[in-house]
Amino acid sequence: MQAAPDVSDNWPDYDWLYSRTRQGRSRGPERARALLDALGAPDKTFRSIRVIGTNGKGSTCALLEAGLIAAGVRVGRFTSPHLSRFEERIRLNGQEIAPQRSAAFIAWAQRHAPDAAFFDLTLGLACQVFAQEGVNWAVMEAGVGGVSDSTQALGNVAAVAITNVALDHTAALGPSLAQIARDKAGAALPGVPLLTTATGEGLAIIRQMATERGAPLYTPQTHPALFGLPRSPRLAGPHQLENARLAAATLRVLDFGEGVSAALDAEHPARLETFTVGGKTVLLDGAHNPHAAGALALAVHSLNTASVDVLLFGNLARKDTAATLAPLLALAGHCVFTAPGDLATDPQLLARQYGGEAWPDPLAAFARALALTPPGGTLLVTGSLYLAGQVRERLIDGVSGPAR
Template sequence: MGGALPGTRFVHVVGTNGKGSVAAYLEQGFLAAGVRTGAFTSPHLVDPRERVRVDGVPVSPEALVRFVARARKLDLDDSPAFFEWMLAFALERFAAEGVAWAALEAGVGGASDATAFAAERVALTVLTNVGEDHLASFGSLEALAQDKAEAVRPGLPVVTAARGRALAILREVARNRGAPLFVYDPGNPLFALPVPPALGGAFQRVNAALAAAALRLLGFEEAAVRAALTRARLPGRFDRRVFRGRPVLLDGAHNPPAARALAAELPGRYRLVFGAQPHKAVDAMLELLAARANGVVLTWPLPAARGGHGYEPDPLAALARAAEAARAGEPVVVTGSLYLVGRLLGSGLLE
């Protein structure tokens, strides 16, 4: 678009799961420190402007309309993907708004991700974890781990909760690049949580600890760390709502590691509404999540029924069907895709 990189310092957040949560904590930490704050995250739930925030607020519709108008005039041989357009928009807005610090969430991978374009402005990298997702694109878990590890910047700190072979790969890359590596350890004061994390789910303790460590390593005061942990909000992740008087839990778990973490948090019995993109590990996730469900309704973005479960193509109708069948106090769990969660939140019918 003809512009230079903004003067913004970025925390680059890569990994399989937990990126949005870490970005949400970082965003609140920056705001509490009183600096001009930005965040680039994905996907959006209802409005594309959710992806680009300045001082905690989505950018204005007018700014996005002006950007799109300019973009349409460009003569490009290869049209960028939607994610790349939104990244360009974010970088432009951060420059225009004088953003000092921003959380920059990668999409897929690390070195191969479009966010690597801003590498020279990265101050610290958070690699949350590496798990089974996007393996069709990378071929193996090791290849995926290698690509994510390539996000490490020479001489700059890296914070991670990766384990096993992924951690070994990350250690090697960090050592070769002289990048200090800090591995999650709940007994290490660097990862201490002075207050309970605002986001629900036991798995959020790790995400919160990674963000807290990042803020401390960057020199932010403990007051900013506490504010980050207590003020973070992230719709669609372990998100408790009510629909027609029934308790509903929305969660965007869309791969087996996230499904395992969610399953560990669920009550003894529940109704399940599940919809995932067909290329995901649908059967593996369903096996984890349907085991204790009193009933399962499949829905969009799955195109059809499978595994003997009922199917309702319209997500709102699927939710209504599950809610009507639920016993008193029995929650309805909606999961499998953030796009599914966004479709339901966009209906305006969940309290």
């Protein structure tokens, strides 16, 4: 097949691209590899750092990107999902790609890869752009899992970083922590550094897999100096310390230790991001599973905020809603439930089960939740990155800018 053209004057056909989300239900890297090969194997022109884990992948990618840019290399970053714009997923030296790049690739895919899955197409676009733009290092976030994820198809992987292991995506990865850990740890490659801040059973399985695969393993227990931090990261919350430690260790293992300080200054939207609206505090976070919600609850307690007055929550129905809500309900005096998309948990059902109000439209729900928040009070918005993205766009465009 011919490679996708470099430019296009047309606006991207996002509807077609998003319709590919239901394609490729047989998971695995084989189809992604076939697509990359059809594009001329662009992934083999740069070195990749794969970032895998249940939570914290996006923040770790942001930290790594900032550190690599400071170290003076040309950097690509591939993450998901996006908050407001598709192009947030693919960045060159800290800048989103132009929509024209997406348009050209989508037009090519419609002709030459019409049956490819959404994630594989997005990965292919990222790799092609990185190759065309002379990227030296790319930070590549896995979608779901490790060995079963499309990013397993990447060539020239220089390091694999696993943030943590917890229950999520059980339909795809298996119902037990052990099964999920084996899938993530299966990304280990012979001779390629494997770094993790996972603990407990997850760490034990990662250690076993590293031995079987011949991957040198680095953990805070085995290499404490590598994981040490000169100061706390700018990203808020105790959980971000672990992400920062993992990013710092990865940079040092790859001889980019001079970038650690810059990495700690990285920002990443909708990760306990704080806004001020009319004297009220809005905390915005994408926590979408029990592990992330528990970390968020601890992080909120660590802030100077006295309490959360209102919780605005909406999530996808395939998630463990009860376990995700449990630590969040303990924070707030009043709840507003909403639906961040077609596949969301019914907010009416949540309101009946947990008390509070149901406003299906996310922006109407945000307006209601903000109105319920008393002067000087705090509103916490969480449950889904899709919800966070919709509310954040409203905050940026019309209500208030980020608090600094």
